[in-house]
Amino acid sequence: MKLTPWMLSVATFGMIALLVVGYFVKLAFSGPQPEEVARRTTRTLPMALVEIPPGTVITRAHVGNGPWNLESGELPPDTLTRVDSLIGRIAKVKIEAATPIQSSMFYPPGDFPELQVDEGKRAVVVGISPTTAPITSIIKEGQYVDVQLTVDRVNVASAGARQNTGPGSIPQHLGDAMTATLFRGVKVLGVAGGGQAVTLELDEDQARIALLAQKKGEIDLVYSSSQNPRPGGIRIASSEQDRIYFEEILGLRPGTPEQDKVFKTEHYRGTDYSDSYFEDGKRLGNNMGQGIPQTAPPDQRRLNADNSVPATGDLAEVFDDAGTRR
16 A cells, blocks of 8 residues: 555654553553652862961962852852862961852962061061971961071181281181071061071061071071060170171171271381281282372371481381371
8 A cells, every 4th residue: 555645644643642642551550759859959169178377378288179068058259169279379367177268268369468567677588597497387477486597617717817917816716617596586477488488577787687697607496485575695796887797796896897997017128118008818019119009098108297208227017097006
């Protein structure tokens, strides 16, 4: 029999009707329906593993992923959903453990908390010796430390050599290594670099001493259990108001800048004359005759009252930069 379009339409309609009847028959003879699958009530979000104080630089040791019950309330729009977006940020407020983290809890990228420095003080970053850096890394902001300077024998000897102005002027211990307590009870403002850089609260004079000392030796911090400042340390007599010398830190300078100036020696033999200039233990020149070299400071030549060279005899004299006989 030849199939016509009319016959195909009737067959299609019959198949659809058969499927509908089969569905209702299945519902009539089937058992009770399973309960509807429970709606999702939790979500995995970044959370603080421990309580994070303000000013903390976030690392992977501070945060991790954890479940959060969505029925606890609607999450703020700035809730962070990835742990990687937290690394390196600085906490602006205290962050509770096991709670979702918002972007507003941190300083903007590239921004830092303002240092809280007392009136008349300075915030000074000091490099710490690698030997004690692991201990320094656990010191917290607001605690107090003693600052120690250790200098090797090379730096001590070179500093002492510049002070050698005569027999017996250098102490017998000079040239040995030395450790000195620069300051006591200094407040810590911050620790960075695994303890290798510490920000200390110092006054103006202490700031100059610390900056020079770390260039000449190694700085170590000794933790003090006292939570109150305890002023102390070595006494340093600075020869100038806005300047400090390494010799002064070592206690080798007498506290006068006149030592480093050029001094002159003059020697007369009959009508002959010679002079020499010295600075830092080194001779600058040896000029013969009555003329004064161009490198000599003015008014350093010493003559007779009538401005003439002594005519006879041998005369050896030493004069300082002011022309005074030594």
